[in-house]
Amino acid sequence: MIHRIDPPLSQINATAAHVSSGLDSTPAVKQIVPPQSARELARRELADTPSDFGGIPLETGMSSESFAETLEDIGFSIGSRFREARRGAADGRAALPRTRSMLQQLIKQVSAVSVAELAQLRERIPGVDELDDPADAMRGSGFNAGEIALLLSAMLEEGSLSGVRRKRVEEALATILEGDEWALQLFARVEFGQSSRGILTELRRLYQHAAARQRRLTDWFDEFRRLHDRQRKLKTLIRALAFELSAQGPAMDVHLAAVIGDLKRILQFLSVEDHCARAARALNAPGTGAHDFAADSLMQLLIECVEQSWISAGWVAARTNRTIYDDALRYRYTKAMHELVKLLPGDCFEDVEQREAILGAFAEHLEALADAGA
Structure with a gap:
C-alpha cells in the first residue's frame, strides 16, 4: 500500500498535468534561516507533486511493483517525519531519533536481495556472525558503508544471533546509519550487485545535498535523460533519498526540505518522460x-x-x-x-x-x- 503524506501536505495537486501551473520559483535552501520555515519549504517543494505518489505514471520502463516499493519508502519517510514533528511540537520535546524505525525499514529491504548476493558478501568475511565487532572487520575487508549496513541487516533478519550479539549488531548498524552515503551505497548494491562500485561515482554526482541548488530544472532533466540504464539508476536515487529523509534528526529540517527537492526533481522527470x-x-x-x-x-x-x-x-x-x-x-x-x-x-x-x-x-x-x- 502506498502511504499518503499526512495533512497539511495533502493539499497538493493530484495529477502531473497540474504541474505546469506552479510557476512560483522555489526559494534557495540557503535563504531559509528560521528553523520552523523548513516545513513550509518542504510543503512548497511538494506543491506540484502528486499527493498520492501512486498517481505517478508507471509507463516509463520501471516495473510497477519496484516503483511502488520506492514510492512507499517516500510515503513512509515523509509521513513519519511530519507526524514526528507534530508530536515534538505538541509536548515541547525534540523528536526522538528514528533509528528504530529505520532499522525496521532497512531489514525489510534485505528480502529484495538475492541469496547469491548475500552469499558473495559473506564469502568476503567468513565467520562474520561470530565476530565481536563485525562492522569493524567488514571495514578492514574493504566493505563500504552500504555493504556493511546490508550484511548487518541480513544478520538481524535471519534471527540467529544471541541476545548480546544481536544488540551489538544493532548498535553497529545504528552507527552506520548516522553516516552520509550508506543509503546510496546500499541501494546501489541491491540494484546493481557487484557492479555497483563502478556506478557509484555517477550516482554520487546526482545525489545532491543542500549545498548546490543553482541549476535549472531543465539542466537536471537533460542530465537524467543522458543516463545509461537510467530507470534503475533513478530508482536507486529515489530509494536512497527516501531513506535519507528518515536518517536526518530534528536539527536537519532545512536539509529535509532539500532532500524533498531532490525527490521532486526525479518524480517530475519521470512524469515528463x-x-x-x-x-x-x-x-x-x-x-x-x-x-x-x-x-x-x-x-x-x-x-x-x-x-x-x-x-x-x-x-x-x-x-x-x-x-x-x-x-x-x-x-x-x-x-x-x-x-x-x-x-x-x-x-x-x-x-x-x-x-x-x-x-x-x-x-x-x-x-x-x-x-x-x-
Whole structure:
C-alpha cells in the first residue's frame, strides 16, 4: 500500500498535468534561516507533486511493483517525519531519533536481495556472525558503508544471533546509519550487485545535498535523460533519498526540505518522460506515416525550447522543418510538442512570460500550418 503524506501536505495537486501551473520559483535552501520555515519549504517543494505518489505514471520502463516499493519508502519517510514533528511540537520535546524505525525499514529491504548476493558478501568475511565487532572487520575487508549496513541487516533478519550479539549488531548498524552515503551505497548494491562500485561515482554526482541548488530544472532533466540504464539508476536515487529523509534528526529540517527537492526533481522527470513516451507512441501509431519518433528526441526538443533566451514561430518552424518533410506530419508533431510544453513543470521556466512565449510560438506555427492546408 502506498502511504499518503499526512495533512497539511495533502493539499497538493493530484495529477502531473497540474504541474505546469506552479510557476512560483522555489526559494534557495540557503535563504531559509528560521528553523520552523523548513516545513513550509518542504510543503512548497511538494506543491506540484502528486499527493498520492501512486498517481505517478508507471509507463516509463520501471516495473510497477519496484516503483511502488520506492514510492512507499517516500510515503513512509515523509509521513513519519511530519507526524514526528507534530508530536515534538505538541509536548515541547525534540523528536526522538528514528533509528528504530529505520532499522525496521532497512531489514525489510534485505528480502529484495538475492541469496547469491548475500552469499558473495559473506564469502568476503567468513565467520562474520561470530565476530565481536563485525562492522569493524567488514571495514578492514574493504566493505563500504552500504555493504556493511546490508550484511548487518541480513544478520538481524535471519534471527540467529544471541541476545548480546544481536544488540551489538544493532548498535553497529545504528552507527552506520548516522553516516552520509550508506543509503546510496546500499541501494546501489541491491540494484546493481557487484557492479555497483563502478556506478557509484555517477550516482554520487546526482545525489545532491543542500549545498548546490543553482541549476535549472531543465539542466537536471537533460542530465537524467543522458543516463545509461537510467530507470534503475533513478530508482536507486529515489530509494536512497527516501531513506535519507528518515536518517536526518530534528536539527536537519532545512536539509529535509532539500532532500524533498531532490525527490521532486526525479518524480517530475519521470512524469515528463512518460508524457513524451505517450506522445511518441501516438505519433508512431499505424497509419500515421511516421514510425521513428523517440521519446528522448521529444524531450530533447523541450529542453532546447526552454534554453532559448527568446523563441518565435520561425524558430519552431526551422527546427521542425529540419527533420520532418511532410506537412501533415509537421502539424501533428507541432501539436504534440505544444501539448508537452503545457505539461512541463513551472520550475522549468524562467517565469510566466517565458512559458507563454513558448506556447505562443508553437500556437502561431500551428496556425500557419493550418492555413497552409497541413
